[in-house]
Amino acid sequence: MLPDPSLDLAHYRVTFFFGPEPDAQHPERLSCVFNVKKRSWKGGVQVAVEINLEQLDRARRALGWSAWLDRVLTGVPDDEHEGYRARAEDLLAQALCACKLDLRLQAGLAQENQRIRAESWSRELDRAVVAHQAVIKSHILTELDLTEDSNLPADK
Incomplete structure (x- = not known):
């Protein structure tokens, strides 16, 4: 999700697996799971990345x-707004989790399945959202098949 990956990030292949999923024990948290493979590893690992609703709210404010x-x-018909909004919210949560994962990858990642807790990388995530808001928004527009210029679905 970060636009300027370091050389260390180039050694990783990250694939989004699923999410955001609510945490049954902590309703204020969402998590996404990614498959991560480093070139030197024989196999990949699964990394669950958590964000909390407070982080999501701060990102919403920072992004306007x-x-x-x-x-x-x-430009979207009114009867389709609810579906687009729900999908956009999921995509925002996924983007925040991906940003947090990128931050963790830059610091190095052990070859083991793991969880990045919501409390981890919180300040760094806030800075990344501000610094990379154009990339985040562009990703969401692409996934929604919308363009900011025309306000119409991209295939129309």
Whole structure:
């Protein structure tokens, strides 16, 4: 998710697996799971990345989320807004988890299945969201098949 991967990140292949999923024991948390493989490893590992609702709210504020999403949905029929909004929320959570994973990868990652807790990398994630908001928004637009310029689905 970060636009300028370090040389260390180039050694990893990251594949989104699933999420965001709520945590049954901690309803204020969401998690996404990624498969991570480093070139030198014989096999990949699964990394669950947690974010909490507070981190998600801070990201929404930093991105001007509500106003931006309202603007990009102006060309979408009203009866489709709810579906687009729900998908956009999932994509935002996925993007935040991917950003947090990238931060962890830059610091190095052991070859074992693991969980990156919601409390970890919180300040760094806040800075990454601000620094890379254009990339995050562009990713979400692409996944929604929308363009910011035309406010219409990209295939129309």
